[in-house]
Amino acid sequence: MIRQLKIFFFPTLLFLVHGCAGSISSIYDSSYPLSDETAKSKSAQLTVKVPQDWFVAENDENNSVDLWLVNQDYSATLNFVPLNLDSVIIKSIHGDELNSIVKFSQIFRKAQFGKTMNEFIHQEVFEMNGKKFAAYEYADDSKRAVRVVVFRSGDKYYELSAIPFKNQNPFELYKIQNSVLSSIN
Numbered sequence: 001m002i003r004q005l006k007i008f009f010f011p012t013l014l015f016l017v018h019g020c021a022g023s024i025s026s027i028y029d030s031s032y033p034l035s036d037e038t039a040k041s042k043s044a045q046l047t048v049k050v051p052q053d054w055f056v057a058e059n060d061e062n063n064s065v066d067l068w069l070v071n072q073d074y075s076a077t078l079n080f081v082p083l084n085l086d087s088v089i090i091k092s093i094h095g096d097e098l099n100s101i102v103k104f105s106q107i108f109r110k111a112q113f114g115k116t117m118n119e120f121i122h123q124e125v126f127e128m129n130g131k132k133f134a135a136y137e138y139a140d141d142s143k144r145a146v147r148v149v150v151f152r153s154g155d156k157y158y159e160l161s162a163i164p165f166k167n168q169n170p171f172e173l174y175k176i177q178n179s180v181l182s183s184i185n
Contacts, residue, residue: 024126024127025126025127026178027122028171028175028177029175029178030128030178030181031179032052032176034179034180035050035054037049037056038050039067039069040067041066042067043066045153045155046066046067046080046185047185048067048180048183049180050069050180051176054069054070054071055069055070056068056070057069065079065080066081067079067080069180071168073166076162076173076176077161077162077165078160078161078162078176078177079159079160081159081160082156082158083104083156083157083158085101085157097152098125098133098134098152099125099134101134102123102136105136105159109138113140117138118138118139119138120138121136121138122135122136122147123137129182129184131151131152131181132152133150134150134151135147144163145164145170146162147162147170147174147177148161149181151181151184153184162174162176162177
């Protein structure tokens with residue numbers, strides 16, 4: 001009986017490993033429809049498609065947002081923010097750059113929210129269109145479910161934060177976020 005299980009288990013395991021060896025998918029879908037409108041970041045390092053029923057916002061009070069997409073009913077935003085990494089942080093990065101940058105992003109979040117910060121959840125690394133992304137979620141000080149995706153475009157690292165307002169379904173918002181990520185040029 002054990003020999004039969006080994007004979008069955010080993011080929012099955014090889015099939016699963018081989019099938020998963022390609023790319024790593026996100027836990028969220030990326031099939032939300034995008035419009036034909038293209039949005040370009042202020043730094044001109046990033047170009048994405050705008051989701052249907054969304055628009056590009058022009059005003060950013062403190063100029064920290066490089067590209068700002070807003071749902072037409074103002075129920076959510078997608079904020080692309082370049083990460084300005086100093087030489088100390090860059091020197092401390094060893095091995096997997098993206099995971100190191102995510103750790104720094106999380107440290108910044110903890111500093112921003114202090115004691116009100118809970119744990120990060122749904123942490124993942126995934127690929128789309130040959131690009132690698134790392135994501136995590138948290139509840140902000142207003143108890144909104146926020147998802148941050150960190151990635152590299154050109155010579156810069158970015159955070160793309162999906163922030164719901166009103167009663168936006170976070171799963172739908174994260175699907176929209178992934179769809180926009182899939183359109184990065």
